[in-house]
Amino acid sequence: MSGERAESTAPREGDPAEYVTLRLRDGGRAALTNTCAAVALGVVHDGDYASGNAAAPTKLTEIRQAASDPMGRCATLEARFERASAMHKAGSDSREAAALHTEGETLCSSHQPAAGVKYLASALKVTPLLADYGVIRKGTRAVRQFDLVNGGSTPITIQVSRSACRCLFYEYNGKTKVPPKGKERITVTVDGAKAAAGSLRETLSVTAKEDPSATAQFTVQAVIR
Numbered sequence: 001m002s003g004e005r006a007e008s009t010a011p012r013e014g015d016p017a018e019y020v021t022l023r024l025r026d027g028g029r030a031a032l033t034n035t036c037a038a039v040a041l042g043v044v045h046d047g048d049y050a051s052g053n054a055a056a057p058t059k060l061t062e063i064r065q066a067a068s069d070p071m072g073r074c075a076t077l078e079a080r081f082e083r084a085s086a087m088h089k090a091g092s093d094s095r096e097a098a099a100l101h102t103e104g105e106t107l108c109s110s111h112q113p114a115a116g117v118k119y120l121a122s123a124l125k126v127t128p129l130l131a132d133y134g135v136i137r138k139g140t141r142a143v144r145q146f147d148l149v150n151g152g153s154t155p156i157t158i159q160v161s162r163s164a165c166r167c168l169f170y171e172y173n174g175k176t177k178v179p180p181k182g183k184e185r186i187t188v189t190v191d192g193a194k195a196a197a198g199s200l201r202e203t204l205s206v207t208a209k210e211d212p213s214a215t216a217q218f219t220v221q222a223v224i225r
Contacts, residue, residue, distance in 0.1 A: 123151030124158075124216035126186075126206055133222035136192040146186045146218050148206055150178040156208035158184060163202050167195035168220065188220055195224045 009029075010017040022030040131144040150156055155177035160170050171187040178184045190200065201221040208214035 124156075124206060124208065124214055125149045125151055126216045126218040128218070130219045130221065131188070133190050133220065135223045135225055136190055136195070137225060138192050138197065140192045141189050142192070142222065143187060143189045144220070146188065148178070148184045148186060148216065150180055150182050150184075152208075152214065153180050154210075155179050155182075156210055156214065158206050159209055160186060161205040161207070163204065165195055165200060165202060167191045167200070168202060168204070190220065190222050192224055195222075197224050199223055 007021055007023050007029075008017045009019050009021050011019055019031070024030060126146050126148050128146065131146065133142040133144060136142045148158060157174065157177050158172065159174055160172065167190060169189040169191060171189075172184055186206070188204075199221070200223070201219065203217055203219045206216050206218070
């Protein structure tokens with residue numbers, strides 16, 4: 001897409017004009033929905049009902065950011081980097097993300113320090129993206145391991161989000177920084193005594209404490225009997 005522009009609009013009479021739409025070249029409009037945002041963020045998995053192409057909602061977000069940024073190019077660059085980082089986390093070619101590091105630092109850190117930090121501390125990748133623990137009997141435990149790689153250009157300290165079931169336990173070094181291109185192993189234990197019977201599926205986030213926008217996700221699934 002090219003030539004589009006972001007506009008503020010009121011969906012219905014009486015609504016505040018605080019909703020952003022994308023004015024297309026043919027005069028039509030496109031809007032970013034919650035589903036679009038989930039796809040762009042990588043929350044939706046392949047095969048899910050709402051799965052789709054992340055490029056379209058990411059492009060709308062990019063144009064919206066550029067419209068609100070005084071210098072324009074910084075926000076556009078930030079959106080490009082987020083898209084490249086998502087490709088990197090999905091195991092695709094990450095050369096675009098690497099190439100944007102220097103450009104982002106030079107362009108954005110001078111007038112928007114927070115954005116500069118994002119380029120320095122991003123591009124986290126976790127493998128495998130999904131671990132199936134199989135059937136876990138009540139009262140027993142199962143263990144799997146995940147490897148996180150810091151694809152950014154500065155050392156980071158990681159933290160893993162708490163599980164909703166409160167039945168997952170982690171082992172990792174959350175005090176020592178992971179160097180650029182360095183790896184940290186995360187051991188995740190499913191406690192069958194604390195998990196509810198039935199299917200278990202949890203998507204966990206690994207975040208850099210220095211920059212919460214630098215994040216990666218992985219999924220744990222099992223059947224508790």
